[in-house]
Amino acid sequence: xxxxxxxxxxxxxxxxxxxxxxxxxxxxxxxxxxxxxxxxxxxxxxxxxxxxxxxxxxxxxxxxxxxxxxxxxxxxxxxxxxxxxxxxxxxxxxxxxxxxxxxxxxxxxxxxxxxxxxxxxxxxxxxxxxxxxxxxxxxxxxxxxxxxxxxxxxxxxxxxxxxxxxxxxxxxxxxxxxxxxxxxxxxxxxxxxxxxxxxxxxxxxxxxxxxxxxxxxxxxxxxxx
Numbered sequence: 001x002x003x004x005x006x007x008x009x010x011x012x013x014x015x016x017x018x019x020x021x022x023x024x025x026x027x028x029x030x031x032x033x034x035x036x037x038x039x040x041x042x043x044x045x046x047x048x049x050x051x052x053x054x055x056x057x058x059x060x061x062x063x064x065x066x067x068x069x070x071x072x073x074x075x076x077x078x079x080x081x082x083x084x085x086x087x088x089x090x091x092x093x094x095x096x097x098x099x100x101x102x103x104x105x106x107x108x109x110x111x112x113x114x115x116x117x118x119x120x121x122x123x124x125x126x127x128x129x130x131x132x133x134x135x136x137x138x139x140x141x142x143x144x145x146x147x148x149x150x151x152x153x154x155x156x157x158x159x160x161x162x163x164x165x166x167x168x169x170x171x172x173x174x175x176x177x178x179x180x181x182x183x184x185x186x187x188x189x190x191x192x193x194x195x196x197x198x199x200x201x202x203x204x205x206x207x208x209x210x211x212x213x214x215x216x217x218x219x220x221x222x223x224x225x
Contacts, residue, residue, distance in 0.1 A: 001013060001016070001023055001024070001025050001026070001044070001045040002025075002026045002027075002028070002029065002031075002032040002044065002045065002046045002047055002050065002055065002058065003025065003026075003027070003045070003047045003050075003074070004027050004028055004047060004049075004050040004051060005047070006027075009025050009027065010025075011101075012045075012099075012101070012104070013025045015101050015105075016104075016105070016108075019105050021108070024039065024041070027050075028050050028051055028052045028053060029050055029052060029053025029054065029055065029057060029058035029061070030052050030053050032044070032046075032058060033053075033058065033061060033062075033065075036062070036067060036069060037065075041069055042070075042112060043069070043070055043071065043072070043108065043111060043112060044069050044070070044071035044072075045071070045072055045074050046058055046059060046071050046072070046073050046074065046091075047073075047074055047075055048073055048075035048076075048077050048082070048086075049075065049076070049077065055073055055075065056085060056086070056089060059071060059073075059086075059089040059090065059091065060089060063089065063090060070092045070111070071090070071091055071092065072091055072092055072093035072094065072095060072107075072111065073086045073091050073093075073094045073095065074095050074097065074099060074104075075094075075095075075096065075097060076096065076097040078096045092111055093107060093111060095107065102170070102172060102173070103172060103176065103182075106172065106173050106176045106177055107176065109177070110176065110177055125137065127159065127162045127163070129158075129162055129165075129201070129204075129207060129219075129221060130201075130204040130206050130207045130221055130222070131143060131144070131203070131204040131206075132201065132203075132204060132207070134155070134158060134159065134162060135147075136155060136159055139151070139152065139154075139155045141158070141200055141201075143203050143204070148200050150200075153178060153193065154193060154196060154197065154200075156178055157174065157178060157190075157193050157194075157197065158197055158219075160173075160174060160177065160178075161197075161209065161217065161218075161219035162219060162221075164219070165219050165220075165221045166218065166219070166220060166221060166223070167218065168212055168215060168216050168217075168218050169216050169217055169218070169219075170215055170216040171187055171190065171215065171216045172216075173216070174190060174216065174217075175187060175190060178190075194209055194211075194217060197209060206221075206222050207219070207220065207221060208220040
């Protein structure tokens, strides 16, 4: 992460660290270049307005030096010409300040899932949901000798809920990850998918997709000792 503002840099590095990321914080473009040449990183977050070397200049140097590190811009400069310049330099995303930390985490996860090849063992992933099994590779929800074939989005939504079982999955997290945007119409669509999943899971009355009003959903699965 390249950010010259002390308070924001500290806040974001601490927050991302709490979310499980390993963060290296550089305070200007020249320091960042040195770190990039020595380290092995998955993604760079570049501020635009910085001393010594701004974010656009840093992205240009990265391109000249043939660095293949994907990067996104995080900046207060929101004019269309700046956004277009950012993407022209090869940015994979362009986020405007003030940034919502939760949204930043979701976007980072989404970008990394696209940019980094997934472990092939994920194709064999089978999740246990009470008396059900979710076969992620074949998109099947299995109950005893019967199964329901899920659509890709149904499977992805149920997988998110299952991985985070008994914990809140916020509307924003789900919508940005699966729909790409957190708006009214997508939220209505999400509710339709939740209704479908509830219907699919009704054979096991210990399972419940709980609606937390105004926040999101929790898949309640009893913990078996």
